[in-house]
Amino acid sequence: xxxxxxxxxxxxxxxxxxxxxxxxxxxxxxxxxxxxxxxxxxxxxxxxxxxxxxxxxxxxxxxxxxxxxxxxxxxxxxxxxxxxxxxxxxxxxxxxxxxxxxxxxxxxxxxxxxxxxxxxxxxxxxxxxxxxxxxxxxxxxxxxxxxxxxxxxxxxxxxxxxxxxxxxxxxxxxxxxxxxxxxxxxxxxxxxxxxxxxxxxxxxxxxxxxxxxxxxxxxxxxxxxxxxxxxxxxxxxxxxxxxxxxxxxxxxxxxxxxxxxxxxxxxxxxxxxxxxxxxxxxxxxxxxxxxxxxxxxxxxxxxxxxxxxxxxxxxxxxxxxxxxxxxxxxxxxxxxxxxxxxxxxxxxxxxxxxxxxxxxxxxxxxxxxxxxxxxxxxxxxxxxxxxxxxxxxxxxxxxxxxxxxxxxxxxxxxxxxxxxxxxxxxxxxxxxxxxxxxxxxxxxxxxxxxxxxxxxxxxxxxxxxxxxxxxxxxxxxxxxxxxxxxxxxxxxxxxxxxxxxxxxxxxxxxxxxxxxxxxxxxxxxxxxxxxxxxxxxxxxxxxxxxxxxxxxxxxxxxxxxxxxxxxxxxxxxxxxxxxxxxxxxxxxxxxxxxxxxxxxxxxxxxxxxxxxxxxxxxxxxxxxxxxxxxxxxxxxxxxxxxxxxxxxxxxxxxxxxxxxxxxxxxxxxxxxxxxxxxxxx
Numbered sequence: 001x002x003x004x005x006x007x008x009x010x011x012x013x014x015x016x017x018x019x020x021x022x023x024x025x026x027x028x029x030x031x032x033x034x035x036x037x038x039x040x041x042x043x044x045x046x047x048x049x050x051x052x053x054x055x056x057x058x059x060x061x062x063x064x065x066x067x068x069x070x071x072x073x074x075x076x077x078x079x080x081x082x083x084x085x086x087x088x089x090x091x092x093x094x095x096x097x098x099x100x101x102x103x104x105x106x107x108x109x110x111x112x113x114x115x116x117x118x119x120x121x122x123x124x125x126x127x128x129x130x131x132x133x134x135x136x137x138x139x140x141x142x143x144x145x146x147x148x149x150x151x152x153x154x155x156x157x158x159x160x161x162x163x164x165x166x167x168x169x170x171x172x173x174x175x176x177x178x179x180x181x182x183x184x185x186x187x188x189x190x191x192x193x194x195x196x197x198x199x200x201x202x203x204x205x206x207x208x209x210x211x212x213x214x215x216x217x218x219x220x221x222x223x224x225x226x227x228x229x230x231x232x233x234x235x236x237x238x239x240x241x242x243x244x245x246x247x248x249x250x251x252x253x254x255x256x257x258x259x260x261x262x263x264x265x266x267x268x269x270x271x272x273x274x275x276x277x278x279x280x281x282x283x284x285x286x287x288x289x290x291x292x293x294x295x296x297x298x299x300x301x302x303x304x305x306x307x308x309x310x311x312x313x314x315x316x317x318x319x320x321x322x323x324x325x326x327x328x329x330x331x332x333x334x335x336x337x338x339x340x341x342x343x344x345x346x347x348x349x350x351x352x353x354x355x356x357x358x359x360x361x362x363x364x365x366x367x368x369x370x371x372x373x374x375x376x377x378x379x380x381x382x383x384x385x386x387x388x389x390x391x392x393x394x395x396x397x398x399x400x401x402x403x404x405x406x407x408x409x410x411x412x413x414x415x416x417x418x419x420x421x422x423x424x425x426x427x428x429x430x431x432x433x434x435x436x437x438x439x440x441x442x443x444x445x446x447x448x449x450x451x452x453x454x455x456x457x458x459x460x461x462x463x464x465x466x467x468x469x470x471x472x473x474x475x476x477x478x479x480x481x482x483x484x485x486x487x488x489x490x491x492x493x494x495x496x497x498x499x500x501x502x503x504x505x506x507x508x509x510x511x512x513x514x515x516x517x518x519x520x521x522x523x524x525x526x527x528x529x530x531x532x533x534x535x536x537x538x539x540x541x542x543x544x545x546x547x548x549x550x551x552x553x554x555x556x557x558x559x560x561x562x563x564x565x566x567x568x569x570x571x572x573x574x575x576x577x578x579x580x581x582x583x584x585x586x587x588x589x590x591x592x593x594x595x596x597x598x599x600x601x602x603x604x605x606x607x608x609x610x611x612x613x614x615x616x617x618x619x620x621x622x623x624x625x626x627x628x629x630x631x632x633x634x635x636x637x638x639x640x641x642x643x644x645x646x647x648x649x650x651x652x653x654x655x656x657x658x659x660x661x662x663x664x665x666x667x668x669x670x671x672x673x674x675x676x677x678x679x680x681x
Contacts, residue, residue: 021320025313036302041276044298045264048278051209052291055217058204060283063155066195069111070153070173073191078103084177087120087189097127104129107193114168115194121148121187132194135163140170140192147172148187157221157286158197158230158241167230167241169195197231202240205231214275214294221286222247222258229254230287235271245270253277257288266295363437363456369449371396371412383458385430396454401428415441415452424459436463494521540580543570543611546587550609553591563604564595570611573619579674582650583621586658589643590623590668598627598666605665618673626665 083100104116108130115130123141128134136144139159147154156170173191195201208215219230226244233239249255251267257279269275269292277292363383366375376391384391384399397408404426415421420442427437440455547568554566575583591607599605610622639645651658656672 017324022317025317036305037299040298040302044276044293045278047210048276048291048293049264051215051217052278052280052289055205055291056280056282056289059201059219059287059289060285062200062204063285066171067153067155070155070171070191070193073107073173074153074176079175080177083118084175084188087118087126087175088177101127101129104191111193112199113171113193114166114196114199115192117192117194118189119144119192120189123190126189130194133163135161136192137161143170143172144190144192147174147190150174151176151185151187160241164194167197169197169201171195197240202231206234212293212297214273214297216269216292218254218290218292219282220254220257220288220290227252227254227258229270233270243270253279253290253292254288257290360455363454363458365391365396365454365456367396367452367454369451371452374451380456383429383456384427396452399427401426401434411441412452416443419443427456435460539574539576542573542575542580542583543568545580545584546570546609546611549584549587550591550607553588553595563602564599565606567606567608568610570609571613573611573613575674579654579672582654583670583672586647586650586670587621587623589647593643594623594625594627594666598625598629600628603627618671621670621672622667623670624665624667629662629664630660630666632662 082103086097086100100118104118107113108116113130115128115132117128117134117136118126119136120126121144123136123144125134125136139156140161143154143156151174153174154172156172158167158169160167171193173193174187175189175191176185177188205217205219208217216234217231218233220227221230222228223244225247227247228241229239229243229245231240233243236243245252245254247255247258253265253267253269253275256265256267262279262281264276264278266274266276269277274295275292276295276298277290280289280291282289360377360379363380364375364377365373365380367373373391373394373396376388378388380391381388386394397405400408407425411421411423411425420440422438422440424436424438426434428434436459438457438459440457442453444451444453547570550566550568554564587609591609594607598607605626608622608624610620610624612620612622614620647658651670651672654672654675656670658671659669661667661669
């Protein structure tokens with residue numbers, strides 16, 4: 001452990017640290033404010049966009065509803081029965097103008113209109129219902145002429161007339177007569193309904209979904225070289241259809257709106273106050289919707305956070321500065337205490353290491369560069385039969401029996417190259433007895449000199465256990481090999497008994513059944529024969545097994561040389577007995593079936609067996625012949641043939657899938673994965 005150096009009393013380093021800290025805090029605060037300002041503006045813009053879209057769609061929907069109401073009024077049957085006859089002759093068919101007045105009052109009440117005026121096709125006023133004077137201006141007369149010409153309802157813009165001081169909108173509903181002399185529809189008159197924007201439109205525009213001291217919605221339109229404000233403003237009264245500002249003002253969001261600009265903009269409103277605004281065009285109208293909020297209100301939360309953060313950071317800087325000052329003043333006082341504690345910890349560590357070294361259960365030796373023992377624990381003396389004093393000074397190679405001492409130098413060189421090594425060797429006690437050990441050797445330097453530390457463990461009991469386990473394993477393997485040999489012999493005996501029994505049977509079909517059973521038994525016996533012959537009793541070479549099985553079947557069916565040829569192309573694959581026997585039985589049935597039925601009347605041909613393994617461990621086994629082909633209409637799952645029934649059951653047993661193709665012969669393709677079983681203990 002290196003000694004603790006006494007620190008120099010220099011105030012410059014803490015001062016530099018404090019200045020850097022203040023600069024960093026100020027920079028971080030400024031970046032935080034700029035980033036936060038951008039973030040809150042984006043959030044405010046999203047809010048303004050949502051309100052603008054809502055208001056614009058609400059106004060557009062309101063206009064469509066009014067035009068739909070006018071269309072309904074235009075097609076009301078009451079028009080043909082009472083109103084149009086009154087307009088044409090001055091009287092109605094079965095009522096008086098009072099009935100029409102009553103009906104018009106009901107329209108005003110139901111649709112919340114301000115006034116209703118009935119005019120003929122020449123814009124002559126017959127009578128009106130409502131609170132306003134029964135007068136119209138030139139604009140209304142022109143609209144009556146246009147509505148009569150088109151026969152379609154019309155919704156006017158905001159306007160005023162001399163007789164009516166209030167700002168209003170007009171809704172025109174044509175009265176089309178279907179009983180004209182020439183049989184063509186004709187406009188007999190027009191209903192004019194005056195709409196007070198204060199009843200719905202202005203409240204819909206002026207309401208804001210959340211509390212705000214400056215948020216406002218504006219409805220504007222272009223009028224010449226000016227932008228005209230159509231609704232009453234929150235911060236200035238008496239402005240509806242009165243306040244006009246020049247369209248050339250590029251800082252005014254309302255001016256940008258009538259110029260065709262849409263989206264989020266920053267500028268100054270009609271008061272000259274900085275605002276964030278969103279512009280939307282009201283669909284199917286000459287109006288523009290502007291939602292805005294003062295920038296100062298948007299940034300209030302950010303400014304509050306910045307004030308709190310500034311107070312906190314100022315306090316932090318003050319605290320750090322004070323802490324640095326106290327640190328400088330108390331550093332010398334702490335030095336002596338730290339030196340005492342370090343020495344105390346070192347002595348404690350030395351004592352702990354001495355206890356660990358002294359009472360360890362393994363042999364611990366420390367040797368110099370010449371492999372002379374410098375230190376040894378009590379376990380070393382007990383293990384070798386020497387006292388501690390006798391061990392000190394001995395050479396480590398002397399602890400080995402003579403026959404393994406030549407291996408010491410190569411082992412040391414490898415340990416020096418790697419920095420350490422774990423290996424097994426033999427050591428010798430004082431009385432000459434030899435015992436196996438496991439050595440964990442480390443190479444390190446102490447004050448520039450190379451040293452070796454060896455932790456040595458007596459592994460006599462472990463070696464005995466390993467020898468016992470190896471002997472038990474050899475005995476088990478020998479027993480398994482004998483079991484496979486006996487199973488194979490017993491199956492051969494069963495096959496021979498079936499052969500003898502078949503010789504005494506007169507029926508050829510029964511003899512064939514006995515031979516098929518022999519083939520199946522031979523197939524299973526061949527697996528045990530392969531396991532008996534292989535070094536690995538857990539699995540066999542499956543490709544070699546299939547080749548041997550196919551050759552045996554060709555000999556069994558006495559195929560003439562060259563008439564039916566056998567071709568095999570199989571990847572080298574090893575399978576255990578649980579998968580090999582079902583697959584072997586499947587191949588036995590398919591090859592036997594081909595030999596019996598695919599080549600009648602001495603027909604020549606070929607049987608091919610292929611085995612492929614994919615990357616995922618899936619195996620594909622193919623049995624192909626170019627014989628007469630598998631009969632049409634025969635299903636493997638429903639056939640009465642025992643062999644094919646066995647194939648189906650075995651495919652299910654190994655969780656496989658088999659496909660049959662009838663293309664210039666028969667192709668059976670079996671796809672499966674090797675079965676996995678937990679080993680039995």
